[in-house]
Amino acid sequence: MSSSTSSSEAETPAAWRRFFLRAVAAAAAGCALLYGFVVLVDPWGVLPFRIPAERPPVSTNARYAFAGLAREARFDAAIIGTSTSRMLRPEALNAPFGARFANLSMNAATAYEQSRVLEVFLRHRRAPRAVVIGLDHVWCEAGPLQRYTPRPFPEAFYARAPWGAYREMLSFYAIQEAAKQAVVLAGLMRPPYGRDGYTRFLPPEEAYDAARAARGLPPIPPGAEDPPPPPAWQGEIPPLALLAERVAQVPHETRLVLLFMPLWLGAQGAPGSEGAGRIAACKARVAEIARRHPNAVVLDFMRASPITREPLNYWDPMHYRDAIAERIEAHLSRAARGDPGPSEDYAILSR
Incomplete structure (x- = not known):
């Protein structure tokens, strides 16, 4: 009786140990298989070893999706900017520039984030046909350089060496996006976003409510139509150092x-304000940066014009309607030939 009990007690820890080791081995094998699936699918197109296939953007955070899209060899031209540039359609610019554009503009992107995606685009091309950079207030900010927003930014995706990107695949978000990309690659679902980066993000034109839009527009301040000379601005504008660096790489x-x-x-x-002086200085410095590039032109749409003074042209203070996007595309098409010509819609700061 005593011998049987001792044998049973001795076997119990051994049985639990075998169970534990098998469970750990099964879990490790499952994790390895799952990780292998994510790496092979590579939902963002940033890894050197993956299933060869065209990967359209599938993630709501463009900071993940566009790091891979900027590497795609099928594009030889890019649009860089924030949501103020997202309405520009690559298909409208391809023929005038003789290029294949990707729109790599990202909602609320900082100047640093924009410069990083442009850096990746330039790094993977010997001679891109065209680069269009949409500038707004984020490029003219004073004070410490803002690098990020609350949206995650995967620095490893933008690095020269790809190995850090493998760590980003060890997350529930990567598993989720890999599953979504796998369904798209299998042809079981249409890509949620455009294959060239362009996706309409504003409401359809038939939903436009002029009265509602007008209520969201701040009043035009006195003197905006014919502003006085702005006060001189001598301060630093840190984002412009990034712009100068990227322009030098083009x-x-x-x-x-x-x-x-x-x-x-x-x-x-407000006309005559310190902010107006900073914007004026920013524009002058951008023009100076552009003059260092023999094939550059700077167009200033951020001024009093038939576009900016008409409330019916806007959804909100930042975002214009389809007709204005088409108007800007027409001006860009002429700029593709080297001389956009005069227009009330913009001023030519450098060419």
């Missing part, structure tokens, strides 16, 4: 267009 044969986007006139700052 090959001389690449057509480079920088345009200050047409924000609603009432959102451009």
Whole structure:
């Protein structure tokens, strides 16, 4: 009786140990298989070893999706900016520039984040056909350089060495996005976003409510139509150092267009204010940076014009309607030939 009890007691820890080791081995094997699935699918197109396939953007956070799209060899031109540039359609610019554009503009992107996606785009091309940079207030901010927003930014996706990106695949978010991308690659679901980065994010035009839009537009301040000379601004504008660095990396044969986007006139700052002086200094410095590139032009839509003074052109202070997007695209099409020509819609700061 005593011998049987001792044998049973001795076997119990051994049985639990075997169970534990098997459970750990099964869990490790499952994790390895899951990780292998994520890496092979590579939902964001940033890993060197993956299933060969065109990966359309599937993530709501463009900071993940566009790091891979900027690497895609099928594009030889790019639009960089915030949501103020997202309404520009690559298909409208492809023929005039003789290029294949990707719109890599990201909602609320800082100047640093924009510069990083442009850096990746330039790094993967010897001679891109064109680069269009939409500039707005984030490029003219004073004070310490803001690098990020509350949206996660995967720095490893933008690094030269790809190995850090493998760590980003060890997350529930990566598993979720890999599953979504796998369904798209299998043809079981249409891509949720455009394959060239363009996706309409504003309501359809038939839903436009002029009265509601007008209520959201700040009033145009006195003197905005014919503003007095702004006060001189001598302070630093840190984002422009990033812009100068990226412009220097753009090959001389690449057509480079920088345009200050047409924000609603009432959102451009009070005439004669310190902010107006900083914006004026920012525009002058951007023009100076552009003059270092032999194939660059700077267009200033962020001024009093038939576009910016008409409330019916806007959804909100930052975002214009389809007709204005088409109007800007037409101006860009002429800029592709080297000389956009005069227009009331913009001023040419450098060419």
